[in-house]
Amino acid sequence: MNPASSVIIFTVLSGMGLGYLALLATAHDYTGAAAFWHWAFAYALATIGLAASAFHLGNPQRAWRAFTQWRSSWLSREAWGAVLTLLAFAPLALSDWLGLGLPRGFGWVGAVLAMATVIATGMIYAQIRAVPRWHHWSVPLLYLAYALAGGCLLAGFRMPAILALVGVAGAVLLHWRVGDGAFARARSSLGSATGLGALGQVEIFEPAHTAGSYLLREMIYVVGRRHVKRLRVIALGVGVALPILALLVVPGVGGFGLAIILYLLGAFAQRWLFFAEAEHVVGLYYGRR
C-alpha cells in the first residue's frame, strides 16, 4: 500500500495526542496556565493528526458525511470517537485551566473514548481482509501501544513510558511476526484470483495496461521494500531502544525531549513500513504485490 504521508502523520500524531489527552485527564492535575498549555498542546496534536487525514480525501468539503455510517464503518466510528473524545475532555480541560473543580473521575470517560478511538483507527486497517498483513487483532493493539507510549512520554511518566515502549516493542514484533506470514495464510494467489490455478502454474503474460493507474499507485506500492530491513531497525532501535536508553541515562526534561524525538522517528518509520510492507491481494492480478 502506498505510504501516504498524510495518513502516516494522521495515525502517529493523533494516536500520540489521544494518549496524552487520556493521561492528562486521568493521571495529571495541572492547573491554571500550565493546564492550559498542556491541554492545548495535547488537543493540537490530536487535531493536527485528525486534520491531516482530511488531506488524503478527494473531496474534503464533504467530510462531515463521514459521520453518518457509524453502524457499519470503522472510519465513521473513528470520526465519531475522535469528536466525542475531544468534546468529552473539554469540560475537564476547562475545569483544570479555570479551576472549576470538576471531579477527576470525569476524565475516565474521555480516556476510555480516546482509547476506543485509537482502537477504531486500528480497526480501519484490521478490518481489511484484502490486505492480509493488516487483517489481525494485533493491529489495533499496535496502535494502542503507540498511543500509550506517546502519551506517557509527553506526560513525563518515566517508568510507565519505559514499560509502554517495551509494550510497543512487543506489539510491533507481534505485528511483524503475524504479518510476515499473513499473505500466505490468506490463501490468495494468482491461481485463486483468476481461478486458473487448477489448470497449471499461472503467470503474468501481459499487463492489462502499460500506463499508470490509481490501483498501481495506491495498492501496488513496491518501490521502497528494499529499505524494509533498515527501517525495521530504525523502528525498533531508534523508536524503542534509544528512547528507553535516553530515559534511563539522560535525567530531567532533556531525557524526555530526546526520547520523544526518537520515538517519533521510530513511529514514523514503523508507520511507513505498516503501509509499504502491506500487500494488497489485488497486486496478484498485476504480478506485483
Add this chain to the structure above:
Amino acid sequence: MCACRCGINVHLKEGRVSYIEGNRDHPINKGVLCAKGASGIMQVTAPSRLRTPLRRVGPRGSGAFEPISWEDALQTAVDWLRPLRDEAPEKLAFFTGRDQSQSFTGWWAQAFGTPNYAAHGGFCSVNMAAAGIYTLGGAFWEFGAPDWERSKLFVLFGVAEDHDSNPIKIGIGKMKARGARVIGVNPIRTGYNAVADDWIGITPGTDGLFILSLIHCLLEAGKVDLDYLARYTNAAYLINETEGPDKGLFVRNAEAQPFVIDRRTGAPAPWEAKGVQPDLGAKWQGHRTVFQHMAARYLAPDYAPEAVAARCGVPALRIRQLAAELADVAFNQAIEIAQPWVDFRGDAHASMIGRPVSFHAMRGISAHSNGFQTARALHLLQILLGAVETPGSWRMKPPYPKPMEAHPTPHFIAVPGKPLTGPHLGYVRGPEQLALKPDGSPARIDKAFSWENPFSAHGLMHMVIPNAVAGDPYRIDTLFLYMANMAWNSSMNTAQVMQMLTAQEPDGSYTIPRIIYSDAYASEMVAYADLILPDTTYLERHDCISMLDRPVSEPDAAGDAIRWPVVEPDRNVRGFQSVLLDLGARLGLPGMVAEDGSPKFRDYADYIVSHQRRPGVGPLMGFRGNGDGEGRGAPNPDQMARYIENGGFFQAHVPEEALFFKPWNAAYQDWAVKVGLFDSPQPYLFNIWSEPMRRFQLAAEGHGAVQPPDHLRERLKLAMDPLPIWYPTFGDAAEPFGFEVHALTQRPMDMYHSWGSQNAWLRQIRGHNPLFVPTKLWRKHGFSEGDWARVTSPSGQITVPVVHMAALNEHTVWTWNAIGKRKGAWALSQDAPESTRGFLLNHLISELLPAKGDGMRYSNSDPVTGQAAWFDLRVRLERAEPPAQAESLPAFGTLAMEGLR
C-alpha cells in the same frame, strides 16, 4: 474506421461526438465494435490532427513547415503535376496505403496516365489474394468467410487479427458457443489462437510443407472428395506430356478448349457439357489427368509426416491426427441441406451436400517468400476435402467467386497527355502480359508484373522509394502518397528509407524531387513530404465502401456502404477524395471535367452518386435509378439519402437456391448478372493445376518469344510450379550464418498500425512493446525479468526489453506491430513510452535480400507476387545491458513537429 468497415452509430451532444456504438443491423459487425472502434471519439479529438495545408520550409525530415491556403496548395500540386502529365506521366508515382477508395484513386491515376499506381496490397497480403484468385477465383482475406453457422471444424493459419476482425471474432464466438472445434496453426498462441481448442505451434515459413503433408495423408487414405474434384475442378483436365513448348499445358481440342474424358464413354467431351462425368483416372494419348500428376507428387515419401515433422516443428502423429480429424468431419459428419439446385452443366442436384470443415489464413502464411505457393497448397487442401462453397465450409462473398479470366490484365503504357488504356492492376495469364518495356526492362517503378514477380497483382509499394532513389528502372519526379506511413512502420529498413527520402544529388536537389502526401495526423511520414494535403478524420467526410473495391458483402448477400459526415471539421482540412477530384478537374483529367471544362463533380459525395464505371454500374449498387435498382440502374440523386435512411449500407441477398456452389450454380450466375456483378454468366473450374504458372515455367525453360533474364530462370522454374509446392523461405538462407531465430510481429487487436498511439485511451492499454522470448531461448540466454536483448539480423540491430512467453514456438521471438514511434511524431511528448521503450522490428527487415554470387540483389518478396516477406526475418539474440536511460535502440532524432499542432 479501419478496413474492417464496421457500421457505427455516432451519438452527438451539442454537436460534439459523445458516444460511438456498433450498428446492430450492419452486415459486418452486427452491433459489436472493437477497442479502436469503441474509442473512435479519441481519433476525432486527437491533438495530432493536421490543421491546415502545409509547405515544407526546412530541410526534408526536419519537420519545418509553413501553413498555406488550400488554393495555394492545390495550385502548387497542379504546377508540379501538369508538366508531368504533358511530358512523361510515368514520372508521377501515386501510391496509397490502406485506402478504402482504391477503385476511385486507381481511376484517377488511370486518367492521369501514369502506370505507377497501386495501393498497399503488395506489402500486405497479395499472396493471399493472388493465390486465391488464381486457384479458386476468390480469396481468404476479406473476400470469403467460413460458414460460421454450420462449420464443425475451423482451422486458422497465421491470423492474429485480420481485416475481417469483428466478423472473425463473432464467428469464433459462435462456433465455440455451439461446441464446434477451432484449431490454430500459429507459432504464437495469443488472441484467436489462445481460445482455439488446439494449438499447433508451427515453425514459421513451413506451413506449406505441413499442409502438403496433410494432403499426403488424405490422399494415402483415399479421403478426398472425388465427385467434387471431378465436377468442379480441373483435376480431370489432361496435361500435355509431349516434350516441347506445350508440355505441361492442358491438352486442348480444335477450338483450343481444354476437355475431359467422359467416364460414361471413355471419349473426350467438353468440360461443361450436360451430363458429362469427367474421369479423374483417364489417360489419353499418353497424357494423364491433373489428378494423377497431383497424386504422384504428394504421395511421394518426401511429404510423409515423418519426413516433415522436424522441419515444421510439429510431431508426425499430430499431423496424422489432424488429417484424420479433417477427413472425419468432412466425410463422416457431412451435412445436407434439402435444397435442390442446378449446376452449369444443367445437371440437377436434389440437395446440397456440405463438408463442414472451414479454413482461414492470412499474413502468417502470406507474408513469406513462399507464401503464394503455401496459400495455393491450403486452397488445394480445401478443394480435396470438397470444402469450398459447400454448406459448412468456406464460402466466397460477392462479387466473388469470379474466375481469374474475368479480371483485367495490367495496363502500363504511358502516353503523354493521355489516360492509361485500362486499369493498372490485373492478373497476367502468361509472359506476354508482363508490364515490360520493349527493351525488356520493367515499365513500372515498383517493377510489378516483371520477371522478378510476375503475378504482382497489387503492385509493390515497399519497393517504390528504394527503386526511385536507385533510378532502377528509372527516376521519378513526384511521389504522391496517401494514407501510408512509409517513413516508419510500413517500410522495411526504416533507417535507410528515411535516408532515401532525404537523399540528394550532387547539385543539392533531392533524388526524389517532390513528395506530396495526404495524411490526417502528424505521422512520421508527414515530416518527409514537401506538400501536405491534410485530410479529414473519418467522422468528418463521405466515404464509399464500394462493390468495385472491398465491399461489405457476406457470403449470403452482396453489400456496400457509405459513411457520411456527422461533424464539421473545426480545422482547415478537406476530404482527400474531394481534393483529388478538385486536382483532377484543375488538370483537366478525362472523366473529371464536364464538356465546358468545369469540374464534373461537386465533391466526392457527388462522385459516389453520379459516377458510372460501366453504364448503369456505379460505386454504389443500392437504390439506383428511381430507387428500386439493385446493382444496375441510372444514377439516383436520392441515393445517398436512401443509404442514410437504411443505416448506411445496402444488401442484395443471394437467393436461397444460389447460396452454395456459387461458381457452378446456375441460379447464382443468373443472379450475379442481374445485380451487375457480371455481364454474362461466368461458371468455371477451380485451378488445381495453374496453367498461367506453367507458362512462366516454360518461358524459364526457354520456350516462347518473351524470355526472362538468365539469372531468374532457375528461380522461376522453382517458384512457378503449376502444382503447389514448398521451398524454404529466402530468409532461411541466413540460418547458416548464425541467424537461427525467427522474428515476427503481430497486430494488437486494440491498435491500428501507427495511429492507435494518438488515442489517449488505447495508448494507456499498450504504450510500449517488449520482445517475447520462448522458454527455451529464455533459459539459453539466461534472461530474467526486466532484461534487455540485442537483436541482430543480417541487415540491422536493435536493443530492446524482453519478456518470457511459454506458449510460443521455440525458435521464434516476436513483438507487437507498430507500437514504437519516432520521437516528436503523433503529437506525443518526446519522452512518450512509445518512443523511449517502444520499438519497431522494421529496422531489422531489409527490402532487399543479401547480395548473391551473381551480384544481383532481389527484393525481399515472394518471387511470384512480390508480396513483402515481412515474416522471413531471421535474427540472433544476445543478452544486453539496458541502454542509457533504458531507451530502446536505435534511437532516431526527434522530429520537430510542434508547429503542426
Add this chain to the structure above:
Amino acid sequence: MTCLPQKTDKALGLVIDLDTCVGCQACVTACKGWNDQGYGVPLSDQNPYGSEPSGTFLNRVHSYQVMPEAAAPMIVNFPRSCLHCADAPCVTVCPTGASYKRAEDGIVLVNEDACIGCGLCAWACPYGAREMDAAAGVMKKCTLCVDRIYNENLPEEDREPACVRTCPTGARHFGDLADPASAVSQLVAARGGYDLMPEQATRPTNKYLPPRKKDRPDQASLLAPLLDIKATGLAGWLDRVLGKLP
C-alpha cells in the same frame, strides 16, 4: 445505506467466458466510452499524450499464461471489473454511505455526491474493481451500466451493459444470477462457473467460466492408408481410390 441488504430480489451481474475471450480490449474502451458521458462524472485521463499517461477505467483486461504439467502452455485473457459481491466489503467500510448495494437488484454503486474520496472502499475490494478519479476525487466503479439496463429511452435489445453489447466474441453475458432459470445461471451451471478468490468471503455475483479442456493428447491417428503404396505403386492406389466412385 452502508449496511448490506440481507437479501436482494435479483442478483444482476456478468458471466465472463474465459474460454472465448480473445483479449481484444473492446469491452474496456466501450465501457470507458459509455461511462465517460453517462453515470456520474467523466472518467478522466491525466497526462493523456505525455510520458506517463494515467486514467480511470472501470474494466481492465489482463492476460495470463498458464503452464499445465503435461500439456501445451496456454494464454488466458482475463477481464476484470466489479463483481457486485453479495458480501461486499467495499460497502460496509464506507464512512459516508456513498457506497451501497441495491436491495432490488444487487448492483453495487457509488453515490458520487456523497463520496468524500477517502479510498477506503478501494482498499477493501480484493479485486481492484474501484478506481478513484484523479480529477473529480470521487470513487468510480462499474455500475453494471444501470443507466442502460433500465433506460427506457434505449431500445429493449440495447438494455444491457455497454461491454456486453460490444463484446465481439460474445464472451460476456449479463443477467440475473439469483434466478436459476436465467440464461446466465444455466450457463454457469453447465460450464462450471466459479467465483474469484472465494477465500476473501465476498460472495461475488459475477461468475467466470473456465477455459475448456484444450489440446487433445496425442493418440493414434485414425486414418489408415488404402494400401502399401511402395508395393503397389501409383496405379494400384489409383485403382483403389477411383474404385470408390459409384
